Amino acid sequence: MCKWIFVLLNFLLCVSAQAVTNLTALSEQGIEQWQAKEFSGKSIYSVEQYKGQMALKAISQNSASGLVLEKKIDLIATPYLNWSWLVEQTLSPLDERSKAGDDFVARVYVVIDGGFMVWNTKSLNYVWSSNQDKGLVWNNAFAGSSVKMMSVRGQQSQRGQWYEEQRNVYQDLIDTFGDKGSQKANRKAYQYIDIIAIMTDTDNSGKDAETYYGDIIFTEK
Template sequence: MLRYLLSTLSIALLLSLPAQAQQATIPAFSELESLGSDYGWEPLIFPNIDQHSRYELVTEDDQQVVKATTGGGASGMIARLALDPGDSLILRWRWKVSNVFEQGDARRKDGDDYPARIYVAFRFEPDKAGWFERAKRRTVSALFGEELPGNALNYIWANRLPEGELVPNPYTDHTMMLAVSSGQEQVGEWVTIERDIVADYRRAFGAEPPALVGIAIMSDSDNTGESATAWYGDITLSRN
């Protein structure tokens, strides 16, 4: 139970703000004056990890993007959403990484690090959860005053996991890891990704997705202790 609480408390922050703080679109990095809650993105800090990744707005190839640097720590940046995905919802972004992690392995807890990932969180559906799951969530709420989101998709730049492979997160099967980039071949290059998150959710969880509650970027290396730099371009959602 304690391991579950520690591994899932961090993502509870996705739901910790009042509903009016949520939005239906993702603020574009290219148009931001600064990173922070006043501009629609805010830090995702892990309560049991002291060393954080660094995120900053930079100009890269004549475009303002977010540069993320990680070296043995973990943290992210979140945009909180309140959006019904409908029958199809296309997530588009571009990213670039300096390297992949030699010890990275999406199937192992000690390899659960990525130079770049996009985290898509969905609202919890209590009517579809078992008694034990509801009890764990009540414990989190009672101890920490937070509500946890439900299932999540992680789009990752993997090392060993082949592109297109989908596996459960080694810490929780409520998060599924999908390798949309993999290996060294495109390191140092901008890569554009487009995913239908409704189709991916159906494949991952065998059900229709509930409302989105947040999108996060994260570059983390707390398990492997390695270092990497990533660049994230604008992230968009569209119905076509």
């Protein structure tokens, strides 16, 4: 019995020692730390219980606004971005690679802020695509190669179902924006992100969308 208690204690200590950063803490109204950012009209965000878990509800009606958190995250210490999402209402067929169709029922994205050197600003958008396959990457129609879109979920994904996601953001940045040729150079380019954002937007298509997001958490593995 003592042996198993010792093993259990070791396991719990290892779990507690892992680096974990919960950026939303929805059960504790942690989303209040996030700032609203309006681009075209105002999407409505609220926290509520939905289908078995606390969720951030997003309603977009011909609008594009999101929630933004300015927080530096060390991707060497905590490279994994974990979240869950559920979509109840997707968008009718549109070309999401075009300016007229640059709308997504759900997106979670990270930003490397270039500061005064705005040309160094980069953003990686993890999106739920209504009309493309899962696993595609393309340049944003408005921002070009400085903003990459990645379809973590695609047109085959089911509505009304929670999906759990985990992405190695550090590796995704290297893969999408380019390997700098050495570990040192990659660290210099991609070790830190400065902004995390959530957005459900339908301003270009003029449609409606209803989406739910779970907690946004960075972990070391």
